[in-house]
Amino acid sequence: MIEWREGLAIDHGGLDRDHRDQHELIRRFIETPATDDGLPLAVRLLRLLHRVSERHFIREERVQAAVDYPGRAEHRMQHRRLLEMLDDITGQMDQTSSLFDFAYRKAHANGLLEFWFFDHFARADVGLRRYMARLSLSQPPAGHIVNAAETMHQPQGRASGRSS
Ligand SMILES: [Fe+2]
Numbered sequence: 001m002i003e004w005r006e007g008l009a010i011d012h013g014g015l016d017r018d019h020r021d022q023h024e025l026i027r028r029f030i031e032t033p034a035t036d037d038g039l040p041l042a043v044r045l046l047r048l049l050h051r052v053s054e055r056h057f058i059r060e061e062r063v064q065a066a067v068d069y070p071g072r073a074e075h076r077m078q079h080r081r082l083l084e085m086l087d088d089i090t091g092q093m094d095q096t097s098s099l100f101d102f103a104y105r106k107a108h109a110n111g112l113l114e115f116w117f118f119d120h121f122a123r124a125d126v127g128l129r130r131y132m133a134r135l136s137l138s139q140p141p142a143g144h145i146v147n148a149a150e151t152m153h154q155p156q157g158r159a160s161g162r163s164s
């Protein structure tokens with residue numbers, strides 16, 4: 001599992017908290033045993049990751065709109081594809097009629113989640129940070145950027161809460 005590192009930080013605020021929540025949910029999913037006992041938790045974690053990601057993508061897209069980020073249409077498409085991938089993976093988890101057993105499906109899901117989310121963090125999201133740094137907006141962010149990033153933050157929805 002790829003560890004979170006400071007080089008992935010975007011705004012030292014709401015967006016980074018979301019990213020850490022996403023990272024933690026993916027870590028917990030990967031660590032969930034690929035046994036029948038692990039199946040309900042695996043599905044709950046995927047659904048929670050979907051909720052956290054959906055809220056985060058809206059927040060991140062608001063920041064991009066606020067700074068008029070030139071790559072935002074493509075970035076938005078990537079967010080939509082990540083949510084579709086999550087829906088697909090969730091649907092495959094409890095497919096009892098599948099030719100492949102749960103252990104195989106879960107191993108496949110582990111790899112997809114880790115690769116696609118971290119590819120997005122490390123390339124697309126870090127591109128936003130570089131753009132904001134060039135605008136001299138990242139240290140500290142201007143008020144309207146902070147507002148765009150903080151508007152939707154709801155601590156009760158954080159991944160650190162064990163309930164889902
Ligand atoms: Fe993003």
Ligand SMILES: [Fe+2]
Nearest residue numbers: 019056060125
């Ligand atoms: Fe992001």
